Amino acid sequence: MRISDLTELELVARIQSRLPSQPAWVIVGLGDDAAVVETEQARLEVLSTDALVEGVHFDRRFTPPSAIGHRALAVNLSDLAAMGALPRLALVSLVLPAALECTDFDGIADGLTSLAALHRLHIVGGNLSRSPGPLIVDVTVVGTVKRRDVLTRAGARPGDALYVSGTIGAAAAGLGSLRGETVSRDARCVERYLRPEPRVRAGVLIGRNRAASAAIDLSDGLADGVRQIAAASGVGAVIDANCVPIDPGARAWAVEHFGSTVDVATWALASGDDYELLVAVPPRRERRFRAAIRQAGLDFTRVGECTPERDLRVRRSSGDAPLPSGYTHFGSR
Amino acid sequence: MRISDLTELELVARIQSRLPSQPAWVIVGLGDDAAVVETEQARLEVLSTDALVEGVHFDRRFTPPSAIGHRALAVNLSDLAAMGALPRLALVSLVLPAALECTDFDGIADGLTSLAALHRLHIVGGNLSRSPGPLIVDVTVVGTVKRRDVLTRAGARPGDALYVSGTIGAAAAGLGSLRGETVSRDARCVERYLRPEPRVRAGVLIGRNRAASAAIDLSDGLADGVRQIAAASGVGAVIDANCVPIDPGARAWAVEHFGSTVDVATWALASGDDYELLVAVPPRRERRFRAAIRQAGLDFTRVGECTPERDLRVRRSSGDAPLPSGYTHFGSR
Numbered sequence: 196m197r198i199s200d201l202t203e204l205e206l207v208a209r210i211q212s213r214l215p216s217q218p219a220w221v222i223v224g225l226g227d228d229a230a231v232v233e234t235e236q237a238r239l240e241v242l243s244t245d246a247l248v249e250g251v252h253f254d255r256r257f258t259p260p261s262a263i264g265h266r267a268l269a270v271n272l273s274d275l276a277a278m279g280a281l282p283r284l285a286l287v288s289l290v291l292p293a294a295l296e297c298t299d300f301d302g303i304a305d306g307l308t309s310l311a312a313l314h315r316l317h318i319v320g321g322n323l324s325r326s327p328g329p330l331i332v333d334v335t336v337v338g339t340v341k342r343r344d345v346l347t348r349a350g351a352r353p354g355d356a357l358y359v360s361g362t363i364g365a366a367a368a369g370l371g372s373l374r375g376e377t378v379s380r381d382a383r384c385v386e387r388y389l390r391p392e393p394r395v396r397a398g399v400l401i402g403r404n405r406a407a408s409a410a411i412d413l414s415d416g417l418a419d420g421v422r423q424i425a426a427a428s429g430v431g432a433v434i435d436a437n438c439v440p441i442d443p444g445a446r447a448w449a450v451e452h453f454g455s456t457v458d459v460a461t462w463a464l465a466s467g468d469d470y471e472l473l474v475a476v477p478p479r480r481e482r483r484f485r486a487a488i489r490q491a492g493l494d495f496t497r498v499g500e501c502t503p504e505r506d507l508r509v510r511r512s513s514g515d516a517p518l519p520s521g522y523t524h525f526g527s528r
Numbered sequence: 529m530r531i532s533d534l535t536e537l538e539l540v541a542r543i544q545s546r547l548p549s550q551p552a553w554v555i556v557g558l559g560d561d562a563a564v565v566e567t568e569q570a571r572l573e574v575l576s577t578d579a580l581v582e583g584v585h586f587d588r589r590f591t592p593p594s595a596i597g598h599r600a601l602a603v604n605l606s607d608l609a610a611m612g613a614l615p616r617l618a619l620v621s622l623v624l625p626a627a628l629e630c631t632d633f634d635g636i637a638d639g640l641t642s643l644a645a646l647h648r649l650h651i652v653g654g655n656l657s658r659s660p661g662p663l664i665v666d667v668t669v670v671g672t673v674k675r676r677d678v679l680t681r682a683g684a685r686p687g688d689a690l691y692v693s694g695t696i697g698a699a700a701a702g703l704g705s706l707r708g709e710t711v712s713r714d715a716r717c718v719e720r721y722l723r724p725e726p727r728v729r730a731g732v733l734i735g736r737n738r739a740a741s742a743a744i745d746l747s748d749g750l751a752d753g754v755r756q757i758a759a760a761s762g763v764g765a766v767i768d769a770n771c772v773p774i775d776p777g778a779r780a781w782a783v784e785h786f787g788s789t790v791d792v793a794t795w796a797l798a799s800g801d802d803y804e805l806l807v808a809v810p811p812r813r814e815r816r817f818r819a820a821i822r823q824a825g826l827d828f829t830r831v832g833e834c835t836p837e838r839d840l841r842v843r844r845s846s847g848d849a850p851l852p853s854g855y856t857h858f859g860s861r
Binding site for chain 1: 555556559560561562563564565566567568571572573574575576577578579581582583584585606607608610611613617619620621623652653654655657658659660661662664666668670671673675678680681682743744745760
C-alpha cells in the first residue's frame with residue numbers, strides 16, 4: 196500500500212498512534228490549525244530547524260526509513276545540545292513522494308517518535324506535503340535553557356582548551372561502506388552514520404555547570420567546527436593532529452579506502468555527520484568541565500587550544516600547516 | 529549568478545541584510561547552532577509549520593519569487609490567525625536547486641521579509657539545503673495568545689452562525705488565469721492568489737473579544753473548513769449557497785472557464801488558497817463579533833449555521849444537497 200491510497204488524516208493518525216499521551220502543558224496538539232503550548236517559567240527558548248533531503252543528505256537505497264526519521268530529529272537535537280538546551284517539543288514537516296510505501300512511512304515515523312521518546316520531547320505539530328521529487332524530513336525543535344547556562348559559538352578566548360566529545364570519522368566511514376566504497380564494513384561505524392546519538396545530556400550539563408566558553412556541534416566536521424568557533428569568538432586556534440580522537444573503525448576504513456599512506460587525521464578533520472560536540476574550556480573551568488563530563492558519562496579529548504593570533508593551524512611533528520577548510524560553496528553541500 | 533557560486537554564509541547574509549534590527553527579546557539570532565529568545569509572560573505559544581513545494585503548491589513559470597516567499601509565510605500566518613494568535617517569530621527552511629539565480633533567491637527573501645515586517649514578526653533562524661529537485665520553502669511560525677483567547681476548531685455548538693471573511697474563489701480564479709485557462713485575466717484575482725493577506729488582525733480581535741466558538745482558515749476551501757469545524761466540534765452544518773460571498777472577478781472567471789451553466793457556488797465552495805477565516809459565532813456573541821470585525825476593518829458574511837444533526841448540507845432554492853467534499857487522498861494534494 197502506498198501513502199497516496201490514504202487520506203492526510205489517516206497518515207496523521209499513523210503518527211499519532213506512535214506518540215505518548217501529551218503532557219498538561221500541551222493545550223492543543225496535532226489536528227488543529229496550530230499547536231498551543233504553555234511556556235516554561237524562567238527559562239529561555241532555543242529554536243532550531245534543519246532539513247534532511249533525499250539525494251543530498253541521505254540515499255534511500257541504503258538508509259532504512261527508521262534511520263531517516265532518527266537522523267532528521269538527531270541533527271536538530273544536536274543543535275540544541277550545542278546551546279546547552281534541554282529538548283521540549285518538535286514540529287515535523289514531511290514532504291513525501293506519493294508512491295512512498297506505507298511501511299516506509301511508518302518506519303520514518305518510528306525513527307522520529309522513538310528518538311523523541313528517548314529525549315522526552317513531544318511532537319506537537321507538523322505538516323504533510325506531497326513531493327514531486329525527493330523525500331524530505333524537515334524538523335523544527337524547541338528547547339529551553341536558563342539564561343546564564345546558554346552556550347554559543349562566540350565566547351572562546353585565547354588560551355581556552357578545545358575539547359571534542361567521543362570519536363570522529365565513524366559516520367563518514369559508515370557512509371563510505373554503505374556506499375560500497377570498501378569491501379569490509381564496520382557495523383559500529385554504519386550505526387554511527389545511520390543513528391547518531393545527539394550529545395544532549397553532555398551539552399546540558401556543560402551549560403548548567405558553566406564549564407565552557409563556547410560550543411558547537413560537528414555536523415560539518417571538526418575543522419569546520421573549529422573555524423566557526425574561532426570566527427564567532429574572534430580568536431585563532433591550533434589543533435594537534437596527534438590528539439584528534441579518530442574512531443578505530445574509521446581509521447581502518449580510511450586505510451582500506453585511501454591506502455596505507457593516507458593522512459588519517461586530515462581526512463578525519465574534514466569528515467562530517469558525527470554530531471559530536473566541540474567546546475572551548477577556559478583554564479579556570481577545567482575542574483568544572485571534568486566534573487560535568489564525568490556526570491554525563493561521555494569522554495572528551497583535548498585536541499588543541501584557542502590562540503590570540505587569528506590563524507587556524509594543524510600541528511604535526513613535521514610542523515604546523517593551515518587547518519583544512521571544510522565545505523565551501525552552497526552547490527557542494 | 530547562481531546560488532551555487534556563493535557560500536552558505538553569503539546566502540544567509542543576503543537574508544540578514546533584509547531584516548530589521550532584532551528586538552531585545554532575541555538573545556541569539558541567525559548564525560549560531562540555534563536561536564535563543566525570551567518568552568512572553570502570561571501568554572501561551574502557538575506553533576505552526578507549513579511547506580510550499582514547487583510543482584505541488586506553486587509553479588515557478590508564473591509565480592514570481594517574491595510571491596513564493598510571501599505565500600510561504602502567509603499560509604503560516606493564516607494558521608496563527610485561525611487560533612487568534614499574534615505572530616512573534618519565524619524560522620525559515622529553504623531547500624533550493626543549486627542552479628537558482630541569485631536574483632530569484634533575493635526575490636524569495638524579499639517576499640518573506642516584507643510580509644514579516646508588515647506583521648512585526650522576526651525571522652530568528654533557519655536553514656539552507658540544496659535540493660536535487662523542487663524548490664521548497666518551509667516556514668515555522670510562533671505566535672502568542674492569552675489562554676482564554678485561544679480559538680480552536682472544536683468549540684462550535686448547534687445554533688452557532690457560520691461566518692466567512694472577505695470573498696472566496698478569487699485565488700482559484702487567479703491561479704486559473706495564470707495557468708492560461710482563460711483568455712481574460714482579473715489582476716485582482718491574480719494578486720489574491722500570489723499574495724494572500726492572512727487575516728491576522730481579525731483573528732486576534734475575534735479571539736481577544738471571545739466573539740467566536742470555533743475558527744479555521746480556508747486553505748483548502750470553504751467546504752473543507754465547514755467539514756473540519758463540524759468534525760472537531762461534533763456538530764452538523766447547513767450552508768446557504770446563495771449567501772456564499774463569491775468574489776465578482778472569480779464569478780466572471782468561472783463563467784468564462786466553465787460556461788454560463790456553471791454552478792458557481794459549488795465551484796467556489798471547493799476552491800482553495802483564499803486564506804479567509806471561517807468562524808462559528810454563538811447567538812449571544814453576535815454583538816461582540818460585530819464589534820470585533822468592525823475594529824478589524826474586515827467584512828464577514830453569514831453563510832449558514834451549525835446544526836444538531838451531524839450531516840453537512842448545502843441549501844439552495846431547489847432544496848438541500850450534501851456538502852461537496854474537498855480534497856481526499858494524499859496523492860491528490
